[in-house]
Amino acid sequence: MEELFINRTKCTKEEYDRFQESYKKEYALSERISVLYYFVFFIFCIVMSFINKEIKLGIILIVAFGLYLFYKFIFMPKRIKKQEESNQLVNEYVTTYIFYNKVFTSKNDKQEVSTPYFKIYKVIETKTNYYIYVSREYAFIISKAGFENNKEEEFKEFIKKKVKLKYKQEN
Secondary structure (H helix, E strand, O other): OOOOEEEEEEEOHHHHHHHHHHHHHHHHHHHHHHHHHHHHHHHHHHHHHHHOOOHHHHHHHHHHHHHHHHHHHHHHHHHHHHHHHOHHHHOOEEEEEEEOOOEEEEEOOOOEEEEEHHHOOEEEEOOOEEEEEOOOOOEEEEEHHHEHHHOHHHHHHHHHHHHHHHEEEOO
């Protein structure tokens, strides 16, 4: 396979913090809407079950609602904080990305991953980086400064063609 673009990105705590800020900007509104939707849905279902004298169903829904709140407001924040404090994010490491026609690879000291372009969930361009999401929660951080032979502008056009409507430029 012919290597079209090569990028070496140094992952640091600062880079990860920039990614977190971008992620929060991208998903803050949808998170709030999601929580509001589930809150209204559970309350409606709980009230309707008690109105219809379905006490067992009402209790099950209360427990499910409690589990949802626990997951959303206790478990997930603890998990995120633990990930932020992990050695993986504190230690600096370099990831090499190689972009081919149909896939791109990501390689560092710990792992090597090959990802076809059709599996890309979204690409967000910021002033300093590209974030290539393969799911809502997982993204590759690719530094604009890390491209060999200053091919960042060519890469931008290439990735836009590969993902079409999934490309977004952050203000």
